[in-house]
Amino acid sequence: MSQLQTRFFTDNKKYSVDDVPFSIPAASEVQELSNVINKLLEAKNGSHSQIEFDFLVRGQFLRTSLSNHMEAEGISTEDVVEIEYVERFTAPQPEECMMHDDWISSVEADSEWILTGSYDKTARIWSLEGKAVMTVAGHTDVVKDVAWVRRDGLTSLLLTASLDQTILLWEWNSERNKLKARHCCRGHAGSVDTIATDPTRTKFCSGSWDKMLKIWSAGTIGLWVVWYSVLNWPTWLNKTEEICSASWDHTIRLWDAETGSVKTTLTGSKVFNHISYSPLCRRLASGSTDRHVRLWDPRSKDGSLVLLSLTSHSGWVTAVKWAPSHEHQLVSGSLDNLVKLWDTRSCKTPLYDVSAHEDKVLCVDWTDSRLMLSGGADNKLYTYRYTACETDAGA
């Protein structure tokens, strides 16, 4: 069994090779397979430059030698093996390190600006290049979460939620660099730990230690609906009328934003720290205290159904975030000081471990503009540049 019959294929027309079975050594690993593809492409196209590829056998990334992988996955070695290859996702390159005065509790970036919330009771606005633009001071206690609401030209609306039980809505003009507090949302009887804006950017939802999930209308601030649950981490699904919340009572609940009723309850066994929804693959990713990142299908009605567990962290997973432009990738931050970049097609090992932080990672985010961000208890906000494969964008 030293040779295997394989057939290579790819979705990317640029790198496609002839659909002919090849006989390759069974012990070959990713690097050797990548060389084979590069040789083939060179033979086809003289001007081809060396590219690193990653290989998928039946939807799973190849991480060991081909024979070991097939044995583990229980794939017959008699038939011709179909191997898909994609351009390798290159390691994210550290770009900037933004120093804060205190722990960074939250980060949200859009295409131009980065908004961070910190334990020094302020939020900060940074440019993507790492220049401090604005300090949002107004809370009397730790800022726990921040969010961009919308941008109309140069004015932006942003939200900060704090331990002082209020949420502040700010209006910021980036040209004049003027900040104006528009509203103070009072109503929670506990520290507001998390906020989420809906995709239409007109409403937002906040979760608090008073076991409430509150929906606010961002246009005219007013209390929408109040529900009962334990410390919620809400996230909006792409449809405006659905909210998903992960909670310390070990459940993920799907709420109907119109009526305020629970549509589905997914029950886990451990406390959920964070949840993220990807409109691309329509999956939920949850980070929980048992060190796993779990993927859920919000459409499943019958409760606890874990699609996949991504297991590699050695501490609580404090933050998860789906890639905005890739349906398989997500990033997670953990109390073990690591940020991990995952591809759901390789659930045993992450694509990359980013070990820039010297203390607990508390928040992660990434933007459409190929920037990954992570902040933590070492007062540093790191940004990483990554190159997304063109084909994966919008796939």
Added chain:
Amino acid sequence: ARPGSVLHPPGPVLHPPGPVLHPPGQALLCTPPTRPGPALYSTHQARPCSVLHPPGQALLCTPPTRPDLVLHLYSTHQARPCTPPALPSQDIRNTVGNIPMEWYQDYPHIGYNLDGKKIFKPIRNKDELDEFLDKMENPDYWRTVHDKTTASDIRLSDEQVDLVHRLQKGQFGDVNFNEYEPSVDFFTNEVMIHPVTNRPQDKRSFIPSLIEKEKVSKLVHAIKMGWIKPRKPKETTPQYYDLWAKEDPNAILGRHKMHVPAPKMRLPGHEESYNPPPEYLLTEEERMAWEQQDAEDRKLPFLPQKHSCLRAVPAFSRFIHERFERCLDLYLCPRQRKMRVNVNPEDLIPKLPKPKDLQPFPTTMSLVYIGHSSLVRSISASPTGQWLVSGSDDCTVRFWEVNTGRCMKTLEVGGAVKSVAWNPNPAVCLVAVCFESTVLLLNPGLGDRLVVSSTDQLITSYEPPEEDKEQAVTWALSEGPEHDNGHRLTLTHPKAVKQVVWHGKGDYLASVMPDNSSNLQVLIHQVSKRRTQNPFRKNKGLVQCVSFHPLRPYFFVATQRYVRVYNLIKQELTKKLMTNCKWISSMAIHPGGDNLICGSYDCRLAWFDLDLSTKPYKMLRHHKKALRGVAYHKHYPLFASGADDGSVIICHGMVYNDLLQNPLIVPVKVLKGHQITHDLGVLDVTFHPTQPWVFSSGADATIRLFT
């Protein structure tokens, strides 16, 4: 009997002066006139006494005509006439007939004569000595028999003796009887030609019987139908009863059968032959090697040798030696089977459920709360589970955010903090801190603003009562910068305070001031009324820790060896629990209120079921060193103990509602993480109020969260 003789084997005799009679079984004291000292006779040799008299008494009579016989004590069942035997009538005959003679046993007479007078029994005053002398001296003694019917001795005549002999031999009593007389045939065995009846045979004796035919046909039918089966042929093989079939081979007798035969000697082979094949003969080198070897290492104990003929074979010089070794081998080698009891060690372990079936419980260390600079004595979690307070020897109290490990607040107090306790009432935001002789009530300002402000309002709304009673502690309201720091009330105690604990409702607070010599050891404070009372009048020993019952008005006080349960309403001692520990260090009450755990400095943890007994239901000795802290979880069936060996042991402690089912205690996890500093490991443990997480504080100045 001869009066005056000291020893009379049968029938004791009393001597004239002062006979004293004692109850049966006691001694009989008599003083013979001739002897100075009293002689003591045991009456238990006396015969059983009469039914006519109360037992143990005797018949005492004084025969008037026999002055020499001064006093006779007659046992009534061998009673004799008291009159002198002057008229022994020789023609005593049986006038009573064939009756059981015991009827006259107790009377001096047997029957009556024709005149209606009693016929007296002849006097029998022979004792056994006389009997013996009689036997020795009287040549006719052997032919003298006692006639019970007349109670007289009769000497048998020669004819009578002869008859006895004959009967003993089995012969007929009559000498003239011939038992071998020829027999006479009274009836003939011959067939007579003229029999007594000569009736011809009946017709029915020739005709087959219908009844029989019916019976036979029934039997035939039954055989055909298989109802009647032929008899089984008897087994011809002999059957023997196996005596040892059911014998237990492990019994003592059975062991003797476990005989191991002695190993047999090897039969001689070619090398023993007088003319062995050449390949068995050793070469010169082999011979040299053989000689240099030790006797034990040699393969052969001898050298094979070749002789020309059998006649040339010499005597075997090692014969005696070899036989001797064989004998030694036979009798010194213990040939017995050793009976070993094979106990599977797994069977000795009690059947407990597997820890993985008892999830959830904390398994891994998740967060370390770093900030203190000295050992952290005490921790307490807020009722919501969002905050944690810790008190340390570096004279600070720190407030932590549980899920990030962030220190939110640090408060300096004026001494090493011995104990902290967060008010369990979620509507009040107060933390009790004790250091030196002060108990401080802090408002940390964490959590709901409304709760924080209402707590402040509650404290300021206090109105002092009209008559000011003398209290054991002084209550002081903090003002100025201290108030801004969160200090609210300061309770100055007369002595150093070791522990503070809240009542479940959050209004009452107990503080412990250990002191061996006074009754002022425990104080109960009411925060809303700023009142303090000393519940105990007596000092029952050095108080280690106290606790309130979670539901009922009970108060638990742990002294060095005992835990006392007081009813606060009735003001009485309800129970006293013996812990069997040398020195209690910590105590926790199950949220149901019926169970209690005690940690002690001698490495033990005692679980009490208060309904069951005052003795520990279970003693757990899992820790290597002294226990410092124990805790129950509020909702999950878990309890934890922290010890100086730096480990926290989590046990599953399920309490059932069913009173008949005892609590199930299963150790599930040992959590390690704390470094041992100055021989101290974990100092306090507490559970998260809602999650199956445990906090532990250690001497290494850290607090750790295990999830």
